[in-house]
Amino acid sequence: MGIYDISVTAADGSEISMEEYRGKVVLVVNTATGCGFTPHYEPMEKMYEAYHEQGFEIIDIPCNQFAGQAPESDEEIHEFCTLKYHTQFPQMKKTDVNGEHAAPLFKYLKEQKGFEGFGKGPKALAMGAMLKTIDKDYKNNPEIKWNFTKFLVDREGNVVARFEPTADMKKVEVAVKELL
Numbered sequence: 001m002g003i004y005d006i007s008v009t010a011a012d013g014s015e016i017s018m019e020e021y022r023g024k025v026v027l028v029v030n031t032a033t034g035c036g037f038t039p040h041y042e043p044m045e046k047m048y049e050a051y052h053e054q055g056f057e058i059i060d061i062p063c064n065q066f067a068g069q070a071p072e073s074d075e076e077i078h079e080f081c082t083l084k085y086h087t088q089f090p091q092m093k094k095t096d097v098n099g100e101h102a103a104p105l106f107k108y109l110k111e112q113k114g115f116e117g118f119g120k121g122p123k124a125l126a127m128g129a130m131l132k133t134i135d136k137d138y139k140n141n142p143e144i145k146w147n148f149t150k151f152l153v154d155r156e157g158n159v160v161a162r163f164e165p166t167a168d169m170k171k172v173e174v175a176v177k178e179l180l
Contacts, residue, residue, distance in 0.1 A: 003157045006105050008059065009093040011074040016092075018105070018157075021057055025179040026153040027172070028059045028109060030097045030144060032069035033080045035165075037148035041085035043169040047176060048089045054180045055155065058089035061105075063097050066147050070094060097144040106144065109151045112159035114142035123166045154179050 004022055007015040027047075032038065048058050062077050064070040070077060074094055081087040097106040117139070118124035131138040131145055138145060148165035152175055160179070163172050 001108070003105075003108060003153060003159070006108055008061065008103065008105050009095065011078060011091055011093050013093065016090075021059075021153075022157065023155050024055045024057045025051075025155055025176060026057045026059060027150055027176065028061065028105065028153065029150045030061050030063040030095075030106070030147055031081075032063060032066065032147040033072060033077055034069040035066070035147040037146070037165040040148045040165070040169060041081060041087060043173070045085055045087050045089070047173055048087075051176060051180055052089075056176060056180060059105075060087070060089055060091040061097070061103065062091065062094040063144075063147060064094060065096055065098055065144075069147055097149075109159055109162075110142040110144065113151060113162035115139065115145060115164070116162065118145075118164050118166045121166070127164070127166055152176065152179070 004019045006018045008018065010016050029044070044058055048056065062070045062074070072080065077094065078091050081091060095103040097103060118127045127146065146165050150163040150172060151159055152161040154160050161175050
């Protein structure tokens with residue numbers, strides 16, 4: 001099974017086959033409106049505007065599994081993102097990314113790219129310290145650790161990178177540009 005065999009659920013409840021993204025560079029991200037990383041919407045939208053015509057897509061999948069940081073309805077989340085960050089990329093239905101009810105897309109992405117660490121710096125240290133209290137074995141499992149984890153998929157459907165929320169968005173952009 002590959003990524004193009006999977007579907008995601010749009011905010012209106014319809015199913016969208018990942019096949020529709022064949023030949024595109026895709027950034028899949030689990031998001032939340034009340035997270036310290038929510039400002040990532042701004043550079044994500046700038047990348048979308050800059051590279052969409054070259055075949056770049058963002059799949060925004062809100063998730064409320066991390067400290068209840070996306071409690072709103074799909075409509076309220078969409079309104080927040082479009083008003084505050086002027087997002088134009090598609091937003092899917094709020095979905096679980098971990099556990100028994102995890103979306104098939106995230107199960108697949110985690111199989112392809114496991115957790116490799118938060119990197120260095122104050123945010124990385126803070127995330128590591130917080131996660132130790134939630135999951136003592138967090139370093140050794142592929143689960144999504146927090147909101148705004150990003151997976152980069154190339155034009156052939158290969159999952160080529162996983163960026164934790166602590167990753168510098170400039171590094172994400174460089175990786176996207178290299179694939180376009």
